Amino acid sequence: MTEFWTELVLLRDHLTATPIASIAITLSAFFAGNVLFQKMGRPSWCPGILLAALLVVLLLVVLGIDYTRYQAGASWLVLLLGPATVALGVPLFQQIHHIRALWKPILLTLPPAATLAALYAMMLAWLAGATPELLASFAPKSVTAPIAIGITEQLGGSVPILMGGLLVTGVMATLWVNLLSRWLKIDDHRVLGFALGINGHAIGTVRAFEISPTAGAFASLGMGLTGVFTALFLPLMWMLLGL
């Protein structure tokens, strides 16, 4: 019996010696998470990616696979994040007519909104005694993940903490936009979409597409511009603050 067990452990160690097992775990959890997400009726409080991540955690714990070993294998897949970030230039280009038509209100609202999204988070976290590492992990919390990961790495933050922050922020932004727009009696879909994209990155954008295609287009635009603006402004501010 114990011999059989040792055999199994050896087999597991053999399989996880190459990145293939990690990649297979990631892909299968991603698909299973997606199916589960559809079955649950696409709830906005629980993004599909969270379900998939929890499935991976479950698999790693049950199979006794070391997290760092999984991460080393999955990094082969994550390598694609670079070209995928570049690919975001295509939807940005497709939104260019919106930018041309509304450049003035965009110029007046996007930079302060994106700046404040980062500043509010940093100020509040700083008041609660957060370390510089934690501040660097929360600062890009409203930025779409592929860009935010680059920013946090530049600033010296923790990528796992950032990812958790992004998930919570996306869900909260969706909730607050729903509640506050009712309270402020705002029903302009362009404004709602923009607010969802600027504050809630991809999670907010998904919600915006459920409101209307116009809201979705403005959310993608808000998300893209917030990402670009924050990627340029945060590292500069970091240098000025001397963090």
Next chain:
Amino acid sequence: MNVIKGFLWLLGFLLLGDLLVTWLQLPISAGVVGMLLLTAWLILRGRLHTDIAAVSQPLIALLAMLIMPGVVGVFFVLGDYAHFWLAAVLALVVGTLLSVLTTLWLMSRMMPRQPPRESDDD
């Protein structure tokens, strides 16, 4: 074949972005610079590049899967950061409330009215 060609274009822009970041010592990630270069090039070109469009769509659809391993990490480091729970709640819940409020207020001020209703309010 189109997808491979498009992918090569993306890698080209990524490498170009990396070159610029390294030479100019920019505090920005190579991917973001590559994205901006691609956007600028498409604007100059005036139309979409079919090979790049062919590879961008599936890659963007995969983004959620590419960032998922990072999300997995949260559950393994959460214990180390547990005593910062207040900072996290304030930054993520209250911070997002404030920034949504600011954005909605700014936007509804600045955005030209789409369906012209009463012109005399505000």
